[in-house]
Amino acid sequence: MMPTRTLPPTPGYLTSAVRVFELSLSEMLWSRRTIFMALIVGAPVVIALILRMAVSLGLPIFENDIRGGGTAVRMTGPAIFGLMIWVFYLRFTVPVLGVFYGTSLMADEVEDKTITYLFARPIPRGAVLLGKYLAYLACTILVVLPSVVLVYLLVVPMRGSLGASFIDLLKDLALLSLGLAVYGAVFAFVGAKFKRPLLVGLVFIFGWEQAALAFPGYMRQFTVAYYLQGLVPHAMPRDGVINLLQGIFRDTPGFGGLFWLALIWAVFLALGVYVVERREYVLEQ
Amino acid sequence: MNKNTRYFMAGSGAILAAGLATGLFAYYGGGFAALSASTGPTELSYVPSDAAVIAYADVGAIMNSELRQRIKQVLPTQEGQEEFHRETGIDIERDIQYVVAAVTPGSTHSALLVARGNFNPTQLETLAVQHGGTAELYRDKRLVSRAAQPEGQGSGTLAFLEPGLIAIGDTATIKRAIDAQLSATSVTSNDEIMTLVAQIERTHNAWAVGRFDVLTSQANLPEQVLRQIPPVKWFAAAGHINGGVSGMVRVEATDDEAAELLRRQVNGAMAFGEMMSRSDPRAAAMLKSLDVSGTGKSVQLSFTVPAELLQMVLPAGAVPVEQP
Numbered sequence: 001m002m003p004t005r006t007l008p009p010t011p012g013y014l015t016s017a018v019r020v021f022e023l024s025l026s027e028m029l030w031s032r033r034t035i036f037m038a039l040i041v042g043a044p045v046v047i048a049l050i051l052r053m054a055v056s057l058g059l060p061i062f063e064n065d066i067r068g069g070g071t072a073v074r075m076t077g078p079a080i081f082g083l084m085i086w087v088f089y090l091r092f093t094v095p096v097l098g099v100f101y102g103t104s105l106m107a108d109e110v111e112d113k114t115i116t117y118l119f120a121r122p123i124p125r126g127a128v129l130l131g132k133y134l135a136y137l138a139c140t141i142l143v144v145l146p147s148v149v150l151v152y153l154l155v156v157p158m159r160g161s162l163g164a165s166f167i168d169l170l171k172d173l174a175l176l177s178l179g180l181a182v183y184g185a186v187f188a189f190v191g192a193k194f195k196r197p198l199l200v201g202l203v204f205i206f207g208w209e210q211a212a213l214a215f216p217g218y219m220r221q222f223t224v225a226y227y228l229q230g231l232v233p234h235a236m237p238r239d240g241v242i243n244l245l246q247g248i249f250r251d252t253p254g255f256g257g258l259f260w261l262a263l264i265w266a267v268f269l270a271l272g273v274y275v276v277e278r279r280e281y282v283l284e285q
Numbered sequence: 286m287n288k289n290t291r292y293f294m295a296g297s298g299a300i301l302a303a304g305l306a307t308g309l310f311a312y313y314g315g316g317f318a319a320l321s322a323s324t325g326p327t328e329l330s331y332v333p334s335d336a337a338v339i340a341y342a343d344v345g346a347i348m349n350s351e352l353r354q355r356i357k358q359v360l361p362t363q364e365g366q367e368e369f370h371r372e373t374g375i376d377i378e379r380d381i382q383y384v385v386a387a388v389t390p391g392s393t394h395s396a397l398l399v400a401r402g403n404f405n406p407t408q409l410e411t412l413a414v415q416h417g418g419t420a421e422l423y424r425d426k427r428l429v430s431r432a433a434q435p436e437g438q439g440s441g442t443l444a445f446l447e448p449g450l451i452a453i454g455d456t457a458t459i460k461r462a463i464d465a466q467l468s469a470t471s472v473t474s475n476d477e478i479m480t481l482v483a484q485i486e487r488t489h490n491a492w493a494v495g496r497f498d499v500l501t502s503q504a505n506l507p508e509q510v511l512r513q514i515p516p517v518k519w520f521a522a523a524g525h526i527n528g529g530v531s532g533m534v535r536v537e538a539t540d541d542e543a544a545e546l547l548r549r550q551v552n553g554a555m556a557f558g559e560m561m562s563r564s565d566p567r568a569a570a571m572l573k574s575l576d577v578s579g580t581g582k583s584v585q586l587s588f589t590v591p592a593e594l595l596q597m598v599l600p601a602g603a604v605p606v607e608q609p
Binding site: 022025026030079142143146149150152153162163164165166167169170230231232233 | 286287289290293294297298300301303304305307308309311312313480483484487488580
């Protein structure tokens with residue numbers, strides 16, 4: 001008589017998510033998408049390095065010669081660092097990584113037709129998205145934050161003080177992590193719900209958010225950038241017409257923004273999990 | 286999780302930890318002298334720790350700035366300045382490197398001015414004695430004091446603190462300044478004020494920081510005026526003068542709500558100003574250079590007035606017109 005083998009108990013929601021996280025992290029980190037991420041977070045570091053070398057060689061790049069005849073305004077390392085946080089990280093890297101990684105969490109599995117194997121496992125479907133989301137967060141945070149720290153170490157000491165800018169660095173790191181978490185949650189939902197999530201995501205960050213922030217009124221409250229940019233400890237750059245308009249109509253939600261960011265994060269992550277739990281994914285043959 | 290992923294995570298974490306440890310060390314220890322020298326001028330060690338306002342001006346840099354040179358071309362010869370030079374031997378244009386000023390709270394605000402430069406102590410002391418001053422030695426520092434005058438003028442003291450360093454103030458304040466330096470109880474031990482100084486002093490050649498609430502509470506202002514003053518705790522103002530002028534005014538409100546209100550008021554005032562200045566390109570350009578920022582309790586108004594704009598604002602003769 002054959003001995004009966006009892007099936008192992010189904011892992012809990014969190015255990016399942018952690019297993020998917022472990023499985024997905026390496027897969028996400030060593031994918032082609034990481035080359036793109038390395039390029040966009042590596043660019044500020046390279047620029048900072050070039051700036052540092054140029055200043056070491058005595059080139060007058062921090063002297064902003066407005067008159068054409070003499071020096072009028074002196075730039076400083078902390079001011080340049082603040083500018084780089086705005087231009088490179090907050091306005092570009094964070095939303096773009098959110099779109100590219102967030103939308104692909106489920107869409108890649110559908111596209112590669114591997115979602116069936118994941119769903120065949122005895123784990124809750126929602127835990128798949130949650131685990132992949134955690135892997136996205138770990139992957140992006142571990143790449144973006146060291147890049148910011150390197151830029152800080154390279155740029156701030158030029159006519160500035162590492163100590164005096166340290167609190168701003170902590171705020172920046174927390175803010176960028178928060179941005180990655182919130183954008184990731186929004187686009188994880190978009191990836192789970194829509195058919196062409198990347199297009200929807202790009203339209204959202206480069207179309208909707210930019211337009212809503214450039215005009216007065218309440219529309220800006222339906223963007224993530226409004227709440228995120230209100231918490232930045234650096235002065236907003238005013239280069240270009242769009243940025244000028246955004247600067248003119250800028251009002252800061254302050255720390256109330258933290259509540260709204262937390263709400264957006266929770267709502268969209270929950271919606272994403274809900275959609276994955278309910279949706280019937282039909283794989284194209 | 287494979288081995289490469291673990292290596293990557295360890296490397297990334299190590300960069301992050303090293304950067305944060307470096308920043309933390311610099312923040313608390315004031316270390317990395319090559320990267321970040323000590324906060325503020327060393328003369329702050331003469332400012333008592335309870336100072337309500339401290340200010341600094343790099344007189345040498347400001348006097349040599351292009352802006353000053355242009356203004357000098359149009360201003361008439363300043364006789365007072367020349368007379369001061371004749372009597373004291375101090376040429377304000379050349380002999381004063383920088384000054385540190387402080388106001389300490391009390392029943393009467395006590396002001397202290399510490400100046401670094403090239404001074405002739407003998408000439409200054411002789412002049413002070415000729416004007417009724419009496420010389421004394423206090424803790425090995427030479428003081429020349431004039432007693433309070435019956436017509437209401439307070440006492441005044443000139444102190445020779447170090448070679449090339451003098452201080453002016455009333456006698457009690459000067460003695461407190463010397464005590465503060467010798468007992469290491471100066472404003473440099475006041476973390477709140479020094480944090481503000483550290484944030485602005487490197488990038489500006491004139492600055493002032495202080496307790497706004499202390500000043501207003503002792504200013505004997507009418508109740509109606511006091512009610513209109515926003516609840517601000519700290520203020521910091523700084524400027525950099527060369528060909529153009531750039532600067533900032535930062536205030537720390539008592540709470541987030543007060544700061545938000547202040548930001549709105551400033552933004553509103555700027556918007557109103559922009560609306561009113563449409564017909565005046567100079568005023569419009571000036572307003573465009575303003576930028577309001579800050580989060581939480583902090584509100585900052587920064588501005589940059591480039592040299593071209595000053596050319597428009599200053600009288601025609603102030604700017605040499607380039608011949609084609």
